[in-house]
Amino acid sequence: MLTERQLLILETIIQDYTDVGRPIGSKALERQLPVHVSSATIRNEMSVLERLGLVNKEHSSSGRVPSLKGYRYYVDNLVKPDATDKQTLESIRTSFGSQFFKSDEILAESAQILSEMTNYTAIAFKPESSDVFLQGFRVMPMGKQRVMVILAMSDGTVESQIFNLPKHINGEELEAMVRVINDQVVGLPIAQVVNKLHESIPLLLHYVHQPRGFLDVFGKILDKAAQDQFFIGGKLNLLNFVENGDIDQIKTLYSLIDRYDDINDLIGNSGENIQVKIGNELTNSSLANYSLISATYDVDQHGKGLIALLGPTNMPYSKMIGLLGTLREELASRLLDYYNLYDE
């Protein structure tokens, strides 16, 4: 167990390192600590902290730097979320603006706001789509033998795909088929749509010889919709924390952050309210200098989503955790407004 003074020293080292980014020595600490003790005493205390693995030296005669374990200890035991001041709250609310027509826009805006306020990179995931349902389904002729299938989801997203019709089918048959499909699937949660359609194959055989082609289209469209579930703000900010001139690292980071699977892996949501992953706790080794704070948000019966902030390991955790806490509430309330408007 650490003494009060050791806790204080650890905390001060972390805060100072956050500010200046250079190792902190005993004399510098002597000046900063609220209680006065000599630098020699501080040196003794620091060597205890070092033995515990909470701080490191960069070389044998350098000052101390928080270790990942030190950050972990700090985040688990010492950090207290900063209360978000009124001005910040106000500025979040004005940034959000007044009215949204698509839930995607709300998410994208959240990521944007978060990245602008922090100068880090923000990621916003849509609420689990279990309650997004198929709002409508239209077919539009494109030339003689081709049609465009348009699917609209209840969250305002639209997916479309063109494909060729079998030769024998004519306009009326198509109309009839569309009506059948409409009856079967409109209003269903998107995850169920493809299953339901598979059940209806016997019915569809009246109209098309190979209904699988049709079903593939649905499958493909819905897959795509499921992939498009996150929004990123401040991608460029990632670059601020790359070791100088390491182009390869930049490339790795950029290809990482564009892919849904990788991002998803990265966050590996444990279901906790607010979760902090530090340095090597992130799966990808290019992210050794980064930490990720993620927070779930809750839109009542519409499911849970997640927002996350990716910044340097030495970010000001109290401030960021506080901010993320505020933003998730604002985001949830916007989404709730959105859904309520829609339910009426």
Add this chain to the structure above:
Amino acid sequence: MLTERQLLILETIIQDYTDVGRPIGSKALERQLPVHVSSATIRNEMSVLERLGLVNKEHSSSGRVPSLKGYRYYVDNLVKPDATDKQTLESIRTSFGSQFFKSDEILAESAQILSEMTNYTAIAFKPESSDVFLQGFRVMPMGKQRVMVILAMSDGTVESQIFNLPKHINGEELEAMVRVINDQVVGLPIAQVVNKLHESIPLLLHYVHQPRGFLDVFGKILDKAAQDQFFIGGKLNLLNFVENGDIDQIKTLYSLIDRYDDINDLIGNSGENIQVKIGNELTNSSLANYSLISATYDVDQHGKGLIALLGPTNMPYSKMIGLLGTLREELASRLLDYYNLYDE
């Protein structure tokens, strides 16, 4: 006017610099030139080229490097497009795959192929959209007082927007209004759609008090469609030619290349078949180390488009110009197939 030998030396300097990226000295040239002359002679010739501004020294006793003027001279007078060999052509064709359903996909694929073959960054612009017309127009109810408007273009793109209905309007009135609008604008080139609708305002007043809201939606959607007219492949390759560790330059480049206006400025199409812009001929100073080769492609009555390649100033111009020439023909032919399929 340059002598044969001077031309040969200039050309060799450029080719060698393309390979190794370091200044070329008289002895190195002595080894490489097809005709044998002593290094002293070469030194004399090089000092002539330097007086003409075609080559530079990096410092008083370094070898020579082609100047931008040198590249310009080379591109204007010496370069001959390499014939694309059969293997390359074959690999372009297989990369294109067999079938596309949206013209956007063809463009995106072109940019992708071009960037992969060159390891540079490729940009593909859609043909001028003058002959893209509004294929269809659908309205889909979303809850009680909101509808989603979906516009499908003849090139397979779809735009959608949700908006609130005025309170007094009911389903039947909406249907009627949709029919009116459909009659007026479906089949028109998108540029004319908004104008035509403005003419129809008196007609629309039967159904809505403020038809402008409706028209804004169209305007906004069509604007968006006009903006989305380019595709980029190999963005990350830009990083390969950044001076080591200049994070700021990276940021500038990245924000440049995401914006339609900037890209458009950059290319500033002169209408020439193939056009090369070198270093400071590009408007943006972050691109001093880059050259841009652009080529128009021609899809007969469907208009002209443009593909471009952004790489380092010391790229192998002959090879790249040859490749771009081939790719533009392949691209044009794909697009032509696409349109013909559609026109049938």
Add this chain to the structure above:
DNA sequence: ACTTAGCACTTGGCCTTGTTGAGTGCTAAG
């Protein structure tokens, strides 16, 4: 038993100095 002053030691960063290799311009002879 804890705290502190003092001291010898370590290290990265910065500056200076020397060396080397590739290159240059110039001169004089072929």
Add this chain to the structure above:
DNA sequence: CTTAGCACTCAACAAGGCCAAGTGCTAAGT
């Protein structure tokens, strides 16, 4: 016009010296 020879230049690199900030340890003070 071409070429060999020579004195000179410069970037890149390595080696050495110095400094500031820091450390661990010891011995004395409370």
